[in-house]
Amino acid sequence: MSEANWYVVHTYSGYENKVKANIEKTIENRHLEEEILEVRVPMQDVVELKNGARKTVQKKMFPGYVLINMVMNDDTWYVVRNTRGVTGFVGPGSKAVPLSEAEMKPLGIKTENISVDFAEGDSIAVVAGVWKDTVGVVQRMDFGKQTATINVELFGRETPVEISFAEVRKMS
Numbered sequence: 001m002s003e004a005n006w007y008v009v010h011t012y013s014g015y016e017n018k019v020k021a022n023i024e025k026t027i028e029n030r031h032l033e034e035e036i037l038e039v040r041v042p043m044q045d046v047v048e049l050k051n052g053a054r055k056t057v058q059k060k061m062f063p064g065y066v067l068i069n070m071v072m073n074d075d076t077w078y079v080v081r082n083t084r085g086v087t088g089f090v091g092p093g094s095k096a097v098p099l100s101e102a103e104m105k106p107l108g109i110k111t112e113n114i115s116v117d118f119a120e121g122d123s124i125a126v127v128a129g130v131w132k133d134t135v136g137v138v139q140r141m142d143f144g145k146q147t148a149t150i151n152v153e154l155f156g157r158e159t160p161v162e163i164s165f166a167e168v169r170k171m172s
Contacts, residue, residue, distance in 0.1 A: 004037050004071045005098030007080075008090040013064045015085035016041045020066055022083050035076050038069040038145065042107055065090070067107070072096060116141075116148075118170040124150065128167040135171065136161070 011019045020039045027036045042061040047054055066086075070076050077096065080086060089096035118124050120141055126134045136150030139160060146165045151158045 004069050006104055007068050007070060007072070007096045007098055009066045009068055009080060010087045010090055011064055011066055011085050012087065016060060016064070016066050019083055019085040022085065023068070023080060026079050026083065030079065032076065032079065035073065036068065036070040036079070038142070040067040042067060061107070116165050118148070118168070123171040124148065124168045125171055126163055126168050129163065131161060131163060
């Protein structure tokens, strides 16, 4: 299997979140989780001044563009390219060009692989954050986002919660 890279996809302006949702739905339906790893609409906090009040709001860093971490092959190219709202990959002609390390750094995308001592099915304890002192079994791991999904009991129901790798440790 070849290596995953970040690619930029051009979309109709204002359709970025819709494209993200459509691609994620297609990934789930076609079981492409191993080939299309993450879809992102980069956001930034901006302070606006309205009626004399300062308000922090989230704005898109690149309106009209979506970032995708994927293994480029004919299937993944076809799926992304034929998603409603996508006008094409950024690159010469129809050839998609991956982002370089230097281009990804200002976007806050971590590319270094983090190694953890737990895997899916292991019991972990949450040591920081909102879910501190919670114990759960790892259901899913996302190395792109560096998160683990565990089920916690909330209001008498099992509820999946996404937790950063930095906030958990393996139960001995």
